[in-house]
Each structure stands twice: as C-alpha cells, then as structure tokens.
Amino acid sequence: MAAAKENVSTRPALKAAPAESAESVTDEVKAEVNNSNNDSNAIRIETRLVNLNVKAINGEGQPLNDLKPEEFVILDDETKEEIAHFKPVTAPVNLVVMLDLSGSTKNKRKPMIEAASRFIDALPANDRMAVVAFTRRYRVLSKLTSDKLALKASLERVKGIEGGTAYYDSMWKAFDDLGQLPMTEGGARKAIVVLTDGEDESLMNSSPTAHTFDDLLQRASEDDVTVYPIYFKSGQTMRSLSWAFGGNMNMGGASTASTARKQLEALAEQTGGEIINAQSEAALSEAYDKVARELHSLYSLAYAPDQIRHDGSFRKISVQVKRAGAKAKTRKGYFDK
Known part of the structure; x- marks a missing residue:
C-alpha cells in the first residue's frame, strides 16, 4: 500500500532514523542509567529470562x-x-492493534472501523489495547487501555488519515512501545495485530527506511511479542491484474506483493503467531474474530x-x-x- 511521502516517525536503532520524536502507546518510560559504560564498579548480571x-x-x-x-x-x-x-x-494481554492507512484503503475505512470495533468488544475486560494508525508516520490513536468506549471512539480518527507505507519502521516502533512496559506489566502477554498488505515503500522504490525487514525479523526474535498479521489486499484487484496480463503475474506489482506476503508469514512464524487472510471487506470481522480466539x-x-x-x-x-x-x-x- 503506497502513496504520498510523509516524514517517518520512529526511534533511532540499527540505522539512523529521522530525529523527529515519536508518540508512544504507553505512559510508562524506562529509566536510563547515565555513564554506565564508564562505571568501573558496574556488575554484569548474567541471568537472562x-x-x-x-x-x-x-x-x-x-x-x-x-x-x-x-x-x-x-x-x-x-x-x-x-x-x-x-x-x-486466561492471563491478560497487552495488545497493539495497527491499521495500515495508506492510500489504497481510503475507500475501505468503514468496514475497517466496524471490524476493529467488533474485535474490541470480543476481548476480555482485563485485556489492554492500544490503537495505532500508520502511513509514513506512526500515529497513536489510543494509548493502552481497557476502556472499550474510548478505544472505539479512537477508531473514528482513521477517516482523515492517508499517505504512504513505512511498515517496517512502524512495526519497530510498536515493538519499542511494548518493550517500555515496566516489569509489573511483564506478566501480561504481549501481542501486535497488524492489518496490512505488508508492502513497505522500500520494496517498490528507493524510499528511505530506518529499518530493513531483516532488522525487523531479528528484533522480533529477541522480544516476547506474538505478531498476528491480517493480510488485507483486495483479491478482486489481484484477479483483475492477472486477467489483464493474460494470467501472467510476473510483473513488478505482483513481485512486490509476493515478497510482502512472504515477509508477513516469516514474521508470524518467527514470533509464534499466525498470518490470517482477509481479501475482502466482508472477511475482516471473521479475521479479527480468529485473532481474538488465538490470543486467549x-x-x-x-x-x-x-x-x-x-x-x-x-x-x-x-x-x-x-x-x-x-x-x-x-x-x-x-x-x-
């Protein structure tokens, strides 16, 4: 899903990212120890959980x-x-729900909102959810909360958002946000549900990205976050393209779509999640229902x-x-x- 350029709002990591500050889905902030590298008395704790x-x-x-x-x-x-x-x-879940709002979803916002709203209603009362919209920017529509009315109200804000697709950088930021939860929140499971076709702009052109897919996959292997991609790409569009080219899909767009799909599958497999197909607006609610069952x-x-x-x-x-x-x-x- 690609469209107009925007500034990417992510945190610097493996590569130099833009210096723009980013929103967070949490209100908690990790404490940082200054000059720890220069402390000759620092003790390294070898235990890793x-x-x-x-x-x-x-x-x-x-x-x-x-x-x-x-x-x-x-x-x-x-x-x-x-x-x-x-x-x-039955343990609670801290969950980030991400919505890809690149230009190709502009006419699909109503079913997207309705399906996400049903998903919110389906979750147990002690689960906490944040809602994030992403294009070339990462926008927090609702911070982590169990207030279902507030979560559903935040979905209405997606109607005026559109742009390009910084999928890799946005996923990285979601991992950052869940990683900020303090140890007292660590008992809750953590998950990301992302509605997207996975087509980062860097797959189609030379758009800058702070993180590659390989960076993201390695990061996913290090965090205790389960990822559920909901693959949302119009099946009718793909069939029409195939027919127009005599059934031959060996073109740039199809190659990009195939790569993106494989990357979504790899990310789900790496984290113990599952990729779920929703190739039409009607299939969105069913896809979210399946995720709700999987989470618990x-x-x-x-x-x-x-x-x-x-x-x-x-x-x-x-x-x-x-x-x-x-x-x-x-x-x-x-x-x-």
Whole structure:
C-alpha cells in the first residue's frame, strides 16, 4: 500500500532514523542509567529470562486450555530447561492493534472501523489495547487501555488519515512501545495485530527506511511479542491484474506483493503467531474474530537458560507437551547476545 511521502516517525536503532520524536502507546518510560559504560564498579548480571507465548493443540488441532506447568517441556538448543514462570491462557494481554492507512484503503475505512470495533468488544475486560494508525508516520490513536468506549471512539480518527507505507519502521516502533512496559506489566502477554498488505515503500522504490525487514525479523526474535498479521489486499484487484496480463503475474506489482506476503508469514512464524487472510471487506470481522480466539489460547512460560555464551549465535527453542498427540507452537528462538 503506497502513496504520498510523509516524514517517518520512529526511534533511532540499527540505522539512523529521522530525529523527529515519536508518540508512544504507553505512559510508562524506562529509566536510563547515565555513564554506565564508564562505571568501573558496574556488575554484569548474567541471568537472562526468556519469555514465551505458547499455543498447545491436541491431535485434532483443537486448543488445549487446561494444561499445567509440569506438562510442558522447554528445550533450548536441545537442552532441557526449568520453567521459572507460568501463566494460563486466561492471563491478560497487552495488545497493539495497527491499521495500515495508506492510500489504497481510503475507500475501505468503514468496514475497517466496524471490524476493529467488533474485535474490541470480543476481548476480555482485563485485556489492554492500544490503537495505532500508520502511513509514513506512526500515529497513536489510543494509548493502552481497557476502556472499550474510548478505544472505539479512537477508531473514528482513521477517516482523515492517508499517505504512504513505512511498515517496517512502524512495526519497530510498536515493538519499542511494548518493550517500555515496566516489569509489573511483564506478566501480561504481549501481542501486535497488524492489518496490512505488508508492502513497505522500500520494496517498490528507493524510499528511505530506518529499518530493513531483516532488522525487523531479528528484533522480533529477541522480544516476547506474538505478531498476528491480517493480510488485507483486495483479491478482486489481484484477479483483475492477472486477467489483464493474460494470467501472467510476473510483473513488478505482483513481485512486490509476493515478497510482502512472504515477509508477513516469516514474521508470524518467527514470533509464534499466525498470518490470517482477509481479501475482502466482508472477511475482516471473521479475521479479527480468529485473532481474538488465538490470543486467549496462549500460555505464558519463562525460563533462564543454563548456558549463556553471549556469542551472537541463534538458539533454537522448542516446546513439547506431555499429552498423547499434543503439539506446541512458540517463537523459533533468539540470538544469544
């Protein structure tokens, strides 16, 4: 989804980002320690807690919502780890809902608002949600809150927004925002639901981006945030393009769409989430309903790895369930930094 240029509003990270300050979905601010690198008396704490959102299903593919901590087995690079923290599927969620408001969605705002409003109503009362709109800018429409009336009122603000698509930078900022939550909020699971076609402008032209997709994928492997992309691209548009070119989709637009789709799938897989199709306005509500069910089929587990090497290697995580035919799904791993 691409259109007119705007200034990107993101935080500097792997690459130099614009110096414009960014809104945050939280009111909390992380404390920073000044001159810590120059403190010769600083003590390095080697303990690292790895947090996981885990979905468990039975042999028929149905969620298992009654598991106990002792029924899970965590393997970190094939080493069995001890579970330090556990929360059941009923634990609350801190959630950022992101809406891609690039120009191609201009005529689809009404069904987008209606579907997102239904999604807000479907969440339990103790879940907190923030609503974010993004184009080339990251706009916080509502900070994290459980006030459903305020959340639904914030959706009305999307009607006057349009522009280009800084998808990578906007996702990075959402990860930043969820990372700002203090430790007291850490018991709640964290997730991002993003309605988009994933077509960052950098895929189509030389538009500057502070973060590449590879940057974003690596960041996702390090954060305990589950990502659910709702792939929203008109199927009718794609069929019309295919027909116009005699069924041959080997053109620039189709290549960009294919790359974007694969990237959305990779991000969902890396974080233990799932990509959900909504190729028409009518399918949006069903897509959000599925996400609402998925969010409350997740367990929260945490462990402290026995062997920390700080060598930058990627450590694979797998979770097993001690029930016949059961399977578990979580993020693929993390970089040992």
